[in-house]
Amino acid sequence: MNNDTLQGFREAFANAKHIIVIAGAGLSAASGIPTxxxxxxxxxxxxxxxxxxxxxxxxxxxxxxxxxxxxxxxxxxAETNTAHKILAKLAIPHYLKKVAPAAKSMHLITQNVDRLSVRALDDLEKELEEQGLKGPSYRARTGSVVQMHGKLFEVxxxxxxxxxxxxxxxxxxxxxxxxxxxxxxxxxxxxxxxxxxxxxxxxxxxxxxxxxxxVWFGEKPYHLDQINSLVFKADMCLVIGTSSTVHPAAGYAFRVRRRHGHVAIFNLYPSEKDENASSLFRGACEDILPQVFPELADP
The missing domain is CATH 3.30.1600.10 (SIR2/SIRT2 'Small Domain')
Structure with a gap:
């Protein structure tokens, strides 16, 4: 990992006010979910x-x-992996302040339907409560995980x-x-x-x-009004585990970059969307995210 890239990203992340994460199938691959x-x-x-x-x-x-x-x-x-757990911590104000002290909001917009991001956050909140850590600093804000392609366990x-x-x-x-x-x-x-x-x-x-x-191919994703509002406000966008080929999610990073926001791409394979990146991290997200956010990695 390039130290200059990492340092530049961490400085931008520390100053970010409205953070969004766009997650795709690569986030859950290490959990055994085929893409x-x-x-x-x-x-x-x-x-x-x-x-x-x-x-x-x-x-x-x-x-x-x-x-x-x-x-x-x-x-x-499937079990949640390290990347799910780090993103769950970013949704908790107590942890978010460690790496983004200026942040006012953080939302995970996931294209995955496997519920692993929701489970990771539920597990973390339960763990904190069992430790006696309660209150707004130890709870994610309502709606911090946006499941735009629906829910696999919903009928x-x-x-x-x-x-x-x-x-x-x-x-x-x-x-x-x-x-x-x-x-x-x-x-x-x-x-x-x-x-x-x-x-x-x-x-x-x-x-x-x-x-x-x-949401099947050709159908309208859920929560588009909320997502468009989040993308409009975002000054920091993390693209994790997706080649950004499925619309409308494929265009979100470009919209943030066009308004001079910082776009960080974490992906195993090159993509034509890499040109939108302010910071580019190549590798499996469950390996890269702990290196980028060591404060949030489990000991």
């Missing part, structure tokens, strides 16, 4: 991106629900307004039966396990078919 864009996708024999669309669900809700059952299982088995009706978080697994017996019949998820997509619609998750209010509560 949409790594070799072969999440289901090796199927293009994962082709399953994350309204059209795919309309055409084959059974297959899409099996795919999301798999994703829910992976997220339930919503395809017809009415019903939606609810549900961490049970399987969501319905049929999904569990299919899982038991598949020995290896690398060939899951090549095996035909068609579940009748009547046996898939349904809305308890109107009995219509339910769907995962995530």
């Amino acid at each position: 949409f864009r790594d070799g072969g996708g999440m289901w090796r024999s199927l293009d994962a991106t082709s399953l994350a669309t309204p059209e795919a669900f309309h055409e084959n809700p059974s297959l899409v629900w099996q795919f999301y059952h798999y994703r829910r299982q992976k997220a339930l088995q 919503q009706c395809t017809k009415c307004d019903w939606r609810a978080e549900d961490f049970s697994t399987p969501l319905c017996p049929a999904l569990g039966h299919v899982e038991a019949n598949i020995q290896d998820y690398t060939d899951a997509g090549s095996k035909n396990h068609d579940i009748p619609i009547s046996l898939l998750p349904h809305c308890p209010e109107c009995q219509e078919l339910a769907r995962p509560g995530v």
Whole structure:
């Protein structure tokens, strides 16, 4: 890591007033959450991106629900990693002041649906409370984690307004039966396990078919008004674990940079968006963030 780059970033971060973090799939990769864009996708024999669309669900809700059952299982088995934990500390005023004494706000805008950032923050707040550390300095502000692509553990009706978080697994017996019949998820997509619609998750209010509560390709992300307001105010933007190819999140760093804010990119691979960077850190975020913020790394 270049010492001049690190020093310049730390000085800018210390003086930042409104900080935003744009997080992508690379943040959760070390936790065992496969990304949409790594070799072969999440289901090796199927293009994962082709399953994350309204059209795919309309055409084959059974297959899409099996795919999301798999994703829910992976997220339930996953543990938060060092990068999640450091970002959680940045959301707590007590820790934020150690590295950004001028900061007035910090928000994590995540494209991930795995809930690991929320879990890391919940775990940290619980730990602080158990230590007797209470009050505003030891609590994140409401809305500090913005889940723009929805929630993997939320289920919503395809017809009415019903939606609810549900961490049970399987969501319905049929999904569990299919899982038991598949020995290896690398060939899951090549095996035909068609579940009748009547046996898939349904809305308890109107009995219509339910769907995962995530934003699919082609759908409008959540909380755009809030996010646009945060981006407009931000004078510091950290881009972590994303190649910034999915809009509208792909343009947020550029908007901050255009208004003379500082943009720091933390990513494993080069991207054409690197030209927007004021500071560039190459490597896995779970390795780089502890070096950049040693005060926040666990001993």
